[in-house]
Structure formats: C-alpha cells, structure tokens
Amino acid sequence: MSEQNPLDLPEGDPFGPHNLPYGVFSPAGSATDPAPGSAPGSAAADGRRVGVRLGSYVLDAGAAGAALGSPYVSLLAQPTLGPLLAAGRRTWSDVRRALTAWVTVPAHRDVVRPLLHPLSDVTLHLPFEVADYVDFYASEHHASNLGRMFRPDAPTPLTPNWKHLPIGYHGRSGTVVVSGTDVVRPTGQRKAPADTAPVFGPSTKLDIEAEVGFVVGAPSTLGTPVPLTDFREHVFGLCLLNDWSARDLQAWEYVPLGPFLGKSFATSVSAWITPLEALDAARVAPPARTEALLPYLDDSAESVADEPGGYDLRITVSLNGHVISEPPFSTVYWTAAQQLTHMTVNGASLRTGDLYGSGTVSGPSPDQFGSLIELTWNGRDPLELPDGKRTFLEDGDVVTMTAWAPGPGGSRVGLGEVTGRIAATRG
Template sequence: MSRLRVEPDDPFGLHNLPYGVYRAAGAEPRVGVRFGDRVVDLALLLDDEVFATGSLNPFLAQGPARWGSVRSQITEALQGEVDAAAVHYLADVALELPFEVADYVDFYASEHHASNLGRLFRPDAPDPLTPNWKHLPIGYHGRSSSIVVSGTDVVRPCGQRLPPGESAPVFGPSTRLDLEAELGFVVGVGSALGTPVRADEVEQHLFGVVLFNDWSARDIQAWEYVPLGPFLGKSFASTVSPWVVPLTALAGARVPVPQQVPEPLPYLTMEQPWGLDIELAVAINGEVISRPPYAATYWSPAQMLAHLTVNGAPTRTGDLFASGTVSGPDAGQQGSLIELTRGGAEPIAVGGEKRGFLEDGDEVVIGGFARLADGRRVGFGEARGRILPARGED
C-alpha cells in the first residue's frame, strides 16, 4: 500500500479524474482513472467488477447518480492508501479506445470556421454563412468504425478528385489532406426512438468530453459533397484522445456562448446556453501552429444534442458527437490548415518547410486544457496521429 501524491496544480489532479482504458504488458484491457502521471485500476481501487473490462460503456450506461457516486468514491480512495497492484505509470501501459463508439455525428458549430470557409468557397456571396447557419447546428452523420485512439497512424486516403482546370475526375491519393481540431462529446445514457432530448436535459445524458481530430481530404470532399454532403473525404479516420474528462469536472469552466442572433427556435432555447473555456493547441511535427479557443464556438453542446434528437432520432450509450472545427476570431486561432493557409494559397512554415496541407510522415498532435474559474487547469491529454503513404492507388 502507498499514498499517491500529485501537485496541487497538476492538470490531472483530484479536480479532473478522467476515465480511460489501459493495457498493462501481457494483460487484458481494463478501465482506469488518470491521476498525475499514473493510471489507477478502478476495479481494484473500488472493488467493482464493472471496471474490469476493456470499455467504459457498462459504466456510462448506469447514469448520472452512479457517475457522481463513483467520482466521490474515487476521490476519497485516492486520498488514502492505495494498493500498489492498482497503480501503473503511464509510460508502462498502452492506452486504448476508451469506449465503444455507437453512432457518430459531426457538427459545424464554430461561426468563425464556417465564415472562413464561406469566404473561401463563396467569395462573391454577401454573407459567408449559409442562410440556415444561425438557425440550427449543421451536422452530418459519420462512420463510427473509423474512429481511432490517439497514437494510431492514419493512411492517406484515395478517392476521386477534380484537378484544377479539368472537366473530369481522376482517382488517386488525396493531395489536400487536412486536420480539424475539435472537441467530442460522449453520450452515457441514451434516449428512446421518437423521444427528443431537450436542451435543459443534456446532463442526464452527456457523460464527458474528449479531444477530436476529424481528418479531412479536402479535394475528395470538394468533388463529392454536392448535393448530399461529406462521405469518403471524412470517413477514413478520426482520432480521439484516450481520456474522457467527466462533464462534472468541467463545471467550473463553463462560459456563456457568443450572443445568438436571431434567437433560436424554442427547442434550442436555453436560459443561458453554455460553452467551455478550453484552449486547444495544434502541433505539426512538434511545432505549435494554432491555438483555437473553444469558448468562441457559437452553438452549445446542449443545443447540438437537442437538435440531433429533435426529429426523434435515438441516442445510445457510447454515441459521440463532435463540435466541428474550433476556430477563433484572431490570427493563429484557426483549427484547420485550409483556414490557416487560405486553401493552400498561403502556406505556413513548419520546421523550416512550407505546408499548405499535410505531407506523408507529418505527425499532428492536438492538446488542450480547460481553465476553471478558480485558476486550475483540467487536462485532456492529446489526440495524436501520423500520416502514412496511401495504399491501393490502382
């Protein structure tokens, strides 16, 4: 038995306690909680077999009362003596996908991102936003089976694309491969078919938050997305961080969303729509290129979930919905290369080289911290991925 010590300002202290799935050498995956630079096995810490599995889903399905009870138990247990058999240094374990992803939806909730793309794609339009943008959180359904945990390599996708100045498409590897810095929101308790989730009910369903990279093949996407939307340009891979930060740990990071004008329709109306004071950091090959602020995002997580279900669509334990690219109003706050480089026309410098879009061998790391009202930080870990050359070009 030993007592674990973590500095008061550690972003993975008692105020955070994110959940994940780890695998020790020669063992099966199990659920743990991160505490400082260690992962603590929850089945051993709490003598609770719901955590002796390779997935958070059984715990997520138990609901808010159980989530709160377990968090209190973990906090109390970590302040006492802990069985050494339950404790592993992070460097000694592999981190796995923390939950089984059921369905996946990606939104388009940042006004700055949507405006930046509107100016690129519709330069002569009087308004860079589409007419519906400020009336509903735009989104699309993605492919949950292609969501991977941080550290998984990403193979450059192949597909059809229309080269500039050509009238017919060609097939081959994407030449405009991009990143998208986002947050992902994990559903714990699902909702029944035909039963919308109201915006003020979100905390009965939403468990926690992860970092998210929605890799995007811009050239494939541009050729295919009219009229039905993203497909092969998005479905080849998306990366999540291995730690799910409970929504409870982020209560002190809540901030009002930007003013919403016009007023949303009643099903999207909240007394005070809340966002989160989270700063992301995007790095390519170890060099930070952008720091997008999630607090600038227009649509709140609660409004996104309300819109997702308003037509009666059900949700399930393990559902994941992402924010869409997070971008801010200032230079260096754009969450994608297409924005940072103005569609590749103004490449940025990365390690002495120019980048319009991602090259084979590039490693992208998205990190992030929430700022609590008392000044402490809440860590998320990282969403990391390296680009491998394309396969199957013929």
Template sequence: MPQHGPRDLPEGDPFGPATLPYGVFTTADEPGRPRVGVRYGAHVLDAAAAAAAHGSAYAGLLDRPTLNPLMAAGRPVWRAVRAEVRGWLADEAHFHPLDEVTLHLPFEVADYVDFYASEHHAGNVGRIFRPDAPDPLTPNWKHLPIGYHGRAGTVVVSGTDVVRPRGQRKAPSDEAPSFGPSLRLDLESEVGFVVGTPTELGTPVTLEDFREHVFGVCLLNDWSARDVQAWEYVPLGPFLGKSFATSVSAWITPLEAFDAARTAPPERTHPLLPYLDDSGAEPGGIDLRIEVAVNGETITRPPFSAMYWTAAQQLAHMTVNGASLRTGDLYASGTVSGPEPDQVGCLLELTQGKGPWLADGDVVTLTAWAPGPDGTRVGLGEVTGRIVPAHEH
C-alpha cells in the same frame, strides 16, 4: 505488479483530483485483460483493482474492456463512482506509470455525428469557397446546428497511424476526375461529447436534460481530404473525404469536471426556436484552450469558448425529430476556430486553401485544458496521429 503511484502531483498538473478522466488500458503482464483506469498525473489508477480491493458496489462496471457499461449506468452512478475514485487515490497499491501501459479506444462507438458549430470557421470557409457571395454563411446557419452523420467504425484512438486516403478528386480546371492519394490532406481540431444514458425512439432530449445523457468530453481530430471532399460533397455533404479516420483521445474527461469552466456562448444575432433557446439555461459554453501542433511546432490555438452553438443545443437538435440516443454515441463540435488568424482550427483556414497540406510522416497533436476550481487546470487527453503513405492497390 502495479507500481507505487505519486504521493504528490507537480503543481499545475492538469490531471489532478479535479480532472480524473476515464480510459481503458492493459499492462505488459496482462495484455489480454483490458479494464477501466483513471489518469492521475503521470500514472494510471487501476480502477477495477481498486474497486475490488475496497469492496465497491461498482467493481463490476470497472472491470470491463470498455467504458460503455459505466456510461450506461446513468448520472447518479457516474457521480458516485467519481466520489469513490477520489478516495482510492490515497491507495498507492493500484497505480501504474502511464508510460508502462497500453491505452485502447475507451468506448465502443455507437453512432458518430459531426457538427459545424463555429461561426468563425464557417465564415472563413464560406469566404474561401464562395468569395463573391454576399454572406459567407448559408441561410440556415444561425437557425440550427448543421451536422452530418459520420462513420463510427473508423473512429480510432490517439496514437493510431492515419493512412493517407485515396479517392476521386477534380479541380475546377480539370476536364474529368482523377483517382489517387489525397493531395490536400487536412486536420480539424474539434471537441467530442460522449453519450452515456440512452433514450427511446421518438423521445427528444431537451436542453435541460443534457447533463443526464452526456458522460464526458474528449479531444477529436476529424481528418479531412479536402480534394476528395470538394468533388463529392454536393449535394449530400461529406462522405469519403471524412470517413477514413477520426482520432479521439484515450481519455474521456467527465462532464462534471468542467463546471468551473462554464461560460456564456457568443451573443446570438437571430431568434431561436424554443427547443434551441438557451437564454434562460445555465451557461452552455466551455472555456477550453486548445493547442494544435504539427511535428512538435504549435501552429494555432483555437478557443472553444468562441463556438456559436453549444453541445447542449447540438444534442437537442440531433434528437428533436425523435432520433434515439445509444450508449457510446459520439458527436463532435465541428472545427473550432476563433476570430484571430492564429486561432483557426485547420490548414484550410490557416493557408486560405492554398496549402501546404499534411505530408507523409507529419505528426499532428491536439492538447487542451480548461480552468478548474480554485485555480486548478482540467486537462483533456491529447490526440496524436501520424500520416503514413496511401496503400497501393
């Protein structure tokens, strides 16, 4: 039976009424019945049970094993459900302690796209790999959000072990490629955006329609085998060096929760084509404060507010050719890095490509929060993954 929920949250808890992220959980007494929950402090509100008890018209969207039906219902329903959830917080009959439930991948991933939107990250990487180039950025970088299509089937929920990938690698000094476990395994701190409302093929999404399609936000770790990536990525880009695992939070924080954290992106230094020109739009940046820890020790604090390209611009570019959106599409910001040495988003930057890299047994944890209304904090669910040895063949 559900435990009683908290009557009062600790001051400053980032999972208060301003946040209310959605996830999917099971309990020990009903392990075969995943359903939608809402995090509130250190508890999970059984949204399906609360909706049924209160006669909600949306009960059928919440007693489901993924968030996809709720996400597909569209923004008016998202807002209505969120309003009802706030009312259910006073009903303590439907809460479970967070440490007594099992969390699952919260949505069925349709497609996965990863961008490269941090000027600081792109510049740092360019200087590492092209030290003699006059400009560390490629000629197209400030004209369009660069991205690639990843593998949706290997998106995993926080807490899932990450098996060290095997593949081809070839250092510049090697005569021929070799094969084996990656020797340069890296993390990438990113922010993910989850699509709810789909579109028809041939219909681009404008900057103004961003809110109508993006359901929520999550943290994301785009694990990267740098040695595999370096050998394979010319001329078509990342493939096996990225596709072995991408970790996401078990909680999806509604986009609406970040209204108080909206901020202007960095000043643009190149004119933008009309479909990307956000000069007259609402501030497209989000003031997210990310922290990356390895084995419990914080190694960097990347600021999401420093990202050159916004999530709305990424969505507009991703669909400008008529590519359709599906419920459950996930797209990631690319590695988040800031201008300072302690604000980079991966080990490649932190060590200037020299390592050390992630070792077997290392545990990587991403956490983040954003300013909320009236001095509150809006939290994102953490993303944690432990590296385990490569499988033998």
C-alpha cells in the same frame, strides 16, 4: 533517496484529483497474462481494464474498487467504459466521488498505491465502443472563413440556415480510432475546377480539424426528443477529436449530400474521456445570439439559465512539434446541448457510446484557426515551419492536439491529447 509516491502530485498538475479522466488500458505484460476465462482475441484477453488518470499514472479502477469493497466494482472491472456510461448521471457522480476519496483519503494510500501504473508502461485503447458518430459545423469563425473562401461573391459568408440550426452530418463510427493510431492517406476521386474530368489517386489536400467530441452515456427513447435541460442527463464527458479531412475528395463529392469519403477514413479521439463534472469551473455563456432561435433551441430561457452551454477549453495544435494554432472553444456558436437537442428533435434516439463532434474550432484571429485549409487559405499562403513549408499534410507528418480548461481554485484541468501520424497510401 526514497521513491516518490505517485499519489503525491506536483503542485498544479492538470491531471490531479480534481480531474480524474477515464480510459481503458492494458498493463505491461497483459498479452501474456490474460484475464481468467477470456476468449482469445477478446478485449479481456489482452488485459484491458478501466483506468483513471492521476498525474503520469493510471489507476486500475476495477482492482481498486474490489480492494476497497466498492458497490460499483461491477461497472469498473470491465474492459470498456460502456457499462459505466450506460449507468446514468447519478451513478457517474457517485463513482466520481468514490474515486476522489480513493486517491485523496490517507487511509486508502497503502491499498491504492500498488494499483497505479506508470503511463509509460501501459497500452491505451479506444475507451468505449462508438455507437453512432455525428459531426457538426458549430464555429461561426470557421464557417465564415470557408464561406469567404469558396463563396466570395455571396452577400454573407454564412449559408441562410447557419444561424438557425446546428448543421451536421453522420459519419462512420467504425473508423473512429484512439490517439496514436496512424492515419493512412486516403484515396479517391478528385477534380480541380480547371480539370475536364475527375482523376483517381491519393488525396493531395489532407487536412486536420481541431474539435471537441462529446460522449453519450445514458440512452434515450426512439421518438422522444431530448430537451436542452437534459443534456447532462445523457452526456457523460468530452474529449479532444481530430476529424481528418481530405479536402480535394470532399470538394468533388459533397454536392448535393455532403461529406462522405473525404471524412470517413479516420477520426482520432483522445484515450481519455473527461467527465463533465470535472469541467464545472470551465462553463461559460456561449457567444451572443444574433438571430432569434426556435423554442427548442433557445438557451436564453430561465429553465436553462443555470446551465451555461459553453466551455472555456484552450486548445493547442502542433505539427511535427511546432505550434501552429491555439483555437478557443469558448467562441463556438452552437453549444453541445443545442447540438444534442437538434440531433434528437426528429425523434432519433441516443445510444450508449454515441459520439458527436463540435466541428472545427476556430477563433477570430489567424493564429486561432483550427484547420490547415484556413491557416493556409486553401494552400495560397503556406505555413513557414522550421522543418519546411506546409499547405496540407505530407506523409510522416505528426499532428498533436492538447488542451486545458480552468479548474477549481485557479487549477487547470488537462484534457488527454490526440495524436496521429500520416502514413502513405496502401496498395
């Protein structure tokens, strides 16, 4: 029997030519065969290169560009996505059009096929250098759940500002890690309400947050806000994101300045960045607004009417292989465009490689909650799993998030998974 051509994908493959997410990979044996002229210990030294996922293979995009005489080879023959991200929207579209032709036009098959590597044989890396990292709090269901949990006597579960602006915090870009990286249980101060003084030690309430991350490509000018209409001029694509959270550390430290050590120890992202163009069929209107928005955030205006800000992404969260939640991203109140605009309205500039998270994605029903603090109601109602009960994460637990979105012609667009295993505290 002849070997199947990796360009001949099974019908319905969510990583077909309609998708083509970008990543950075090292082929098998790269550590012993570094790129010519590379410095020891550099990204190029371990053979890193831009790849595009096709089914269960990854295409060496730089090698394909060189073999086919592409004018974009200088952007693709790189150990990071940074140069491509910085090139801007017109180039992103041109490169995507070229890649689609490379993997679909019959005349290219003999050139492209040897440049496809089985995913099982490669090492995947963080695909871009993270510049700044911001995380939002954009799901009304999530914010309402936490409000009911921690402010049960308040007249409304949402804070007074929540329906007027996207709430967020600045995180730590240096601890953003690629899927598959172990997450070491953080240590810090915690104080339960009944305790007379804080104690120090490993977190006992380690949690997950199912999120979507947006990756900025083209930068902006310091002092110049980015309007809603320019969202697609600056944002290259999106990925799944897990904003690991130490709830006990967070509860003690967050007054009055918000999250710090309870969040900054690790944030996991997928190895694959899905370009926004691949998700055009998944664009939907956001939930109805129940408060009038200030003009800079008003996405009901005619000028943005053809740019629906929501995305119909179907997320699945698994703990040790058992599905525990399926949060729908379409329910998120504040859109990625509104988040970007609010993030820059004070004149803050964007940099290539900026990453911002949606905040925990939760739907209206308990099986759609995107965090353990909601799923177990802060530990009151443990999850009953085949391998035992869970309130918060234990050492050795493995959390995996996957997702898909509607694609053209009834197809599905797969998002790269994000996985992390909890490792015991060090030291």
